[in-house]
Amino acid sequence: VQLQASGGGLVQAGGSLRLFCEDSGHTLGSYAMGWFRQAPGKEREFVAAIRRTGTGTRYADSVKGRFTISKDNGENTVYLQMDSLLPEDTAVYYCASKTENFMNPIATNILDYTNWGQGTQVTVSS
Numbered sequence: 001v002q003l004q005a006s007g008g009g010l011v012q013a014g015g016s017l018r019l020f021c022e023d024s025g026h027t028l029g030s031y032a033m034g035w036f037r038q039a040p041g042k043e044r045e046f047v048a049a050i051r052r053t054g055t056g057t058r059y060a061d062s063v064k065g066r067f068t069i070s071k072d073n074g075e076n077t078v079y080l081q082m083d084s085l086l087p088e089d090t091a092v093y094y095c096a097s098k099t100e101n102f103m104n105p106i107a108t109n110i111l112d113y114t115n116w117g118q119g120t121q122v123t124v125s126s
Contacts, residue, residue: 001023001025001027001028001031001097001115002023002024002025003021003022003023003095003096003097003115003116003117004021004022004023004024004117004118005019005020005021005093005094005095005117005118005119005120006019006020006021006022006120007019007020007080007120008092008093008120008121008122008123009121009122009123010123010124010125011085011122011123011124011125012124012125013085013086013087013124013125013126014084014085015085015124016081016082016083016084016085017082017085017122018079018080018081018082019035019079019080019082019093019095019120019122020077020078020079021033021035021077021078021079021080021095021117022075022076022077023076023077023097024076026076027076028071028073028076028077028078028097029052029073029076030052030099031052031097031098031099031100031115032049032050032051032052032097032098032099032100032106032107033049033050033069033071033078033095033096033097033098034046034047034048034049034050034095034096034097034098034107034108034113035047035048035049035069035078035080035093035094035095035096036093036094036095036096036110036113037089037091037092037093037094037122038091038092038094038119039088039090039091039092042091044094044110045060046060046108046109046110047059047060047063047067047080047093048060048063048067048068048069048080049069049106049107049108050069050070050071050078050106051100051102051106052100054070054071054072054073056106057069057106058105058106058108060108062088063082063089066082066083066084066085067080067081067082067083068080068081068083069081078095080093080095082122085122085124086124087124087125087126088124089122089124090122090123090124091122092119092120092121092122093119093120093121093122094116094117094118094119095116095117096110096113096114096115096116096117097113097114097115098112098113098114098115099114
């Protein structure tokens, strides 16, 4: 798995951005995926995750109703659609993958994810 995140940028509060996470190893269909973010001076935190098949999702309370994670295994890409952005959404956003056990809940713990892409900066101005 070789993950590459992109799509970040500068946007005004209330605006939208769409983040992309591409797997150049073409194995995305074999993994569950997550998005995490890290703001300056803060720990990396969970944002959203999706099952390997794309049939189940989970969100942090802070983004629920505003962000949408989706997965296109054919395109080897995971998306994070971010709407109604707030200044507190400003952070470096990272995508990550993990093997999945469908008997377990969708993972939100950073330690559960084994492969990480480089981050993409999202800045929301007030």
